[in-house]
Amino acid sequence: MVLRPHHFSAVSKRIITPAFTRPLSTSPRFFKMADHKNENNKRSRGDEPHQYQASSRTDREQDQWKFRAPYTIHDKGENFDVKWKGKCHCGAVQYELSREKPLASKYCHCTTCQRMHGAPFQWAAIFHKEDINFTNGHHDLGWYDPTAKSTTHHLPCKVQCAYCRTPIMDEGRNMILLFPTLIEGINTKKGREAFAAQCHMFYPQRVVDIKDGLPKFSRLADESDLCDEETGEVMEGTNPKKDKEKEKKKE
Ligand SMILES: [Zn+2]
């Protein structure tokens, strides 16, 4: 029988074992190989506590991250008001959200997001770390810190399913930026409205023009100059944060 992709997903559920779900980057063999190639390799050696995510244990010092938001393991029957549910492509990682609408939703056109998502831009919805409850797959998460190019759980970092590699969220120091396309019901009117983006950021790095009438920031949202809707050119002196600072000085 020829194994087609949809067969694979059915088969893979059956053959998933801890060995398979362990992120490649944390397997001892991977690090041995990497070290051998480059003695001065500054990347993670996998010896930081958070690198032991590929284990169902919760009793060791290195498992403590599982008890902290956004990864807190909630007790069964604990009151978590579920408003949305989300999952990665293979289904190993599943979560619930207790907030009806994200605190904010943005499109990021920076080249890091383009490369890491294999997409023209990133769509991110901001939530408090306490708004998410992982119901499955704590042990199937992999981390990547794009600044250090390391797989340690150093914030801010990207969080993926370690098995199917679906990007789950960006974990910041205080907030999480979830990728709404993982959410059940996002393709409905209710989903589109709840997660509708308020602005674009890093617009000058775009690979596609989006003339949707939303504010287009040249760098970070709400604290950089805006771009012209028609031409995409950066409009100097339009940074709303600087305007606010000026007003404060006047007062
Ligand atoms: Zn997955």
Ligand SMILES: [Zn+2]
């Ligand atoms: Zn970005």
